[in-house]
Amino acid sequence: MSNETFEPRIVGFLCNWCTYAAADTAGVSRMKQPPNIDIIRVMCSGRVDPTFILKAFREGADGVLVAGCHPGDCHYSEGNYKTLRRMTLLRQMLPQLGIEPGRFRLEWISSAEAPKWTQVAREFTEQVRALGPLDWKGTVLAGVPVALEHACATEVTV
Amino acid sequence: MSEKLKLALYWAASCGGCDIAVVEINEKLLDLDAAADILFWPVAVDTKYDDVRAWPDNYVDVCLFNGAVRTSEQEEIAQLLRCKSKVMVAFGSCACEGCIPGLANFYSREGVFERAYLTTPTTDNPDKILPVTRTEVPEGELDLPEFYNTVLTLDDVVPVEYYVPGCPPQPHQVWAVIEAIVTGNLPEPPAVVGASEKTVCDECERKKDVKKVKKFYRPFEIEPDPEICLLEQGLICMGPATRGGCGNALCVQVNMPCRGCYGPPPGVADQGAKMLSALASVIDSNDPEEIERIIGDILDPAGTFYRFGLSKSLLRRARVV
Numbered sequence: 001m002s003n004e005t006f007e008p009r010i011v012g013f014l015c016n017w018c019t020y021a022a023a024d025t026a027g028v029s030r031m032k033q034p035p036n037i038d039i040i041r042v043m044c045s046g047r048v049d050p051t052f053i054l055k056a057f058r059e060g061a062d063g064v065l066v067a068g069c070h071p072g073d074c075h076y077s078e079g080n081y082k083t084l085r086r087m088t089l090l091r092q093m094l095p096q097l098g099i100e101p102g103r104f105r106l107e108w109i110s111s112a113e114a115p116k117w118t119q120v121a122r123e124f125t126e127q128v129r130a131l132g133p134l135d136w137k138g139t140v141l142a143g144v145p146v147a148l149e150h151a152c153a154t155e156v157t158v
Numbered sequence: 159m160s161e162k163l164k165l166a167l168y169w170a171a172s173c174g175g176c177d178i179a180v181v182e183i184n185e186k187l188l189d190l191d192a193a194a195d196i197l198f199w200p201v202a203v204d205t206k207y208d209d210v211r212a213w214p215d216n217y218v219d220v221c222l223f224n225g226a227v228r229t230s231e232q233e234e235i236a237q238l239l240r241c242k243s244k245v246m247v248a249f250g251s252c253a254c255e256g257c258i259p260g261l262a263n264f265y266s267r268e269g270v271f272e273r274a275y276l277t278t279p280t281t282d283n284p285d286k287i288l289p290v291t292r293t294e295v296p297e298g299e300l301d302l303p304e305f306y307n308t309v310l311t312l313d314d315v316v317p318v319e320y321y322v323p324g325c326p327p328q329p330h331q332v333w334a335v336i337e338a339i340v341t342g343n344l345p346e347p348p349a350v351v352g353a354s355e356k357t358v359c360d361e362c363e364r365k366k367d368v369k370k371v372k373k374f375y376r377p378f379e380i381e382p383d384p385e386i387c388l389l390e391q392g393l394i395c396m397g398p399a400t401r402g403g404c405g406n407a408l409c410v411q412v413n414m415p416c417r418g419c420y421g422p423p424p425g426v427a428d429q430g431a432k433m434l435s436a437l438a439s440v441i442d443s444n445d446p447e448e449i450e451r452i453i454g455d456i457l458d459p460a461g462t463f464y465r466f467g468l469s470k471s472l473l474r475r476a477r478v479v
Binding site: 049050051053054055057058071078081082084085086088089090092093096097098099134136139140141143144145 | 264307308310314315427428430431432434435437438439441443444446449450453456458459460461463471472473474475476477478479
């Protein structure tokens with residue numbers, strides 16, 4: 001797929017209290033923003049298990065965005081600090097798996113920052129577009145069976 | 159004489175430790191011999207592949223298959239043994255989730271060949287000869303099995319009834335599994351057997367308090383207190399994200415952090431991601447720069463968190479471009 005016709009598919013995990021509200025405001029205010037981000041609302045960015053991010057990449061995401069309240073403003077006091085630590089470590093690990101750091105982004109966007117949301121959405125979409133498609137199953141796992149999950153697949157719900 | 163149970167054992171991409179693990183049941187080997195005939199076991203019994211091919215389907219009661227699948231030969235034998243066996247058991251971490259051979263999934267086949275046959279300091283290969291599947295020699299053609307780009311697990315290539323985790327499975331668990339086989343007490347498949355339903359942390363008897371880590375250490379850098387949780391002392395212990403059953407945190411009992419060989423606990427799809435999550439949350443800092451610095455102590459996050467489970471992780475392998 002050439003980059004001119006490539007539309008990146010991005011999964012965005014947004015916290016209910018801040019960034020989701022900002023994205024919602026941007027939408028109802030009809031601010032211009034790219035349609036490439038599939039938004040998943042979570043109650044707190046601290047709810048975002050790194051498993052979700054790896055699964056998003058595996059299932060076809062070209063980029064993943066995690067966004068929550070500014071440090072100090074977490075609705076649950078310190079959920080976003082845990083997010084900060086986890087995502088810092090994840091960002092260090094992703095290149096070892098061949099995923100460019102530019103495909104992953106952590107942002108703090110308050111509910112009053114709808115313009116910042118649209119700016120981040122635009123920037124990140126263009127950044128991922130420049131990196132090109134990831135297509136994990138189609139290229140990295142080409143020829144590798146992916147139907148069977150872990151040994152205890154019957155118990156796995158993620 | 160009543161009909162004895164028929165067993166087959168095989169090794170694919172493994173170190174041989176799983177075969178040793180079977181022998182480690184010690185004098186109980188005599189009980190095993192009384193209850194079962196071992197028809198096929200390359201490490202100990204001289205049965206040829208053609209002998210196996212000659213058996214009728216479902217001739218073997220239970221096949222204990224250790225090792226990952228990284229060549230076409232291993233896949234072929236897995237399929238052959240699947241046909242000949244009523245019950246297929248992925249025995250040991252390699253067959254279950256790739257284990258140490260699965261770490262090759264951080265590289266491509268070309269990368270593995272280059273390292274193994276060209277750039278290792280002890281290699282003398284001036285003609286840069288690499289393995290190929292077919293070679294012409296004066297006497298005719300020689301065949302070698304194909305070396306796959308990605309290390310697979312047993313259940314990637316054949317249906318598997320039971321999984322016995324561990325690198326290697328511990329002798330008391332090996333015996334527990336053999337007993338269950340001999341007495342017909344295996345659970346409903348598919349199931350993990352020879353392990354517990356709890357994590358290593360759950361079974362560890364060390365004193366545990368609030369975990370607040372300012373610095374991570376490698377095992378050789380400190381002499382840890384033998385009473386206190388190793389993670390609290392800054393050692394990266396995989397206990398929170400590892401299935402128990404090895405015997406009350408076996409490695410931790412001798413002051414070494416758990417490396418995660420019993421694989422993910424029940425309900426966990428990706429051991430590495432869960433360990434990453436648990437480890438990051440014990441870091442005692444809210445300052446981005448300090449967090450970066452503390453995390454900088456973790457030299458090889460992916461290799462540490464996926465030491466045993468890369469082949470069965472969500473991403474399954476690294477992208478090599």
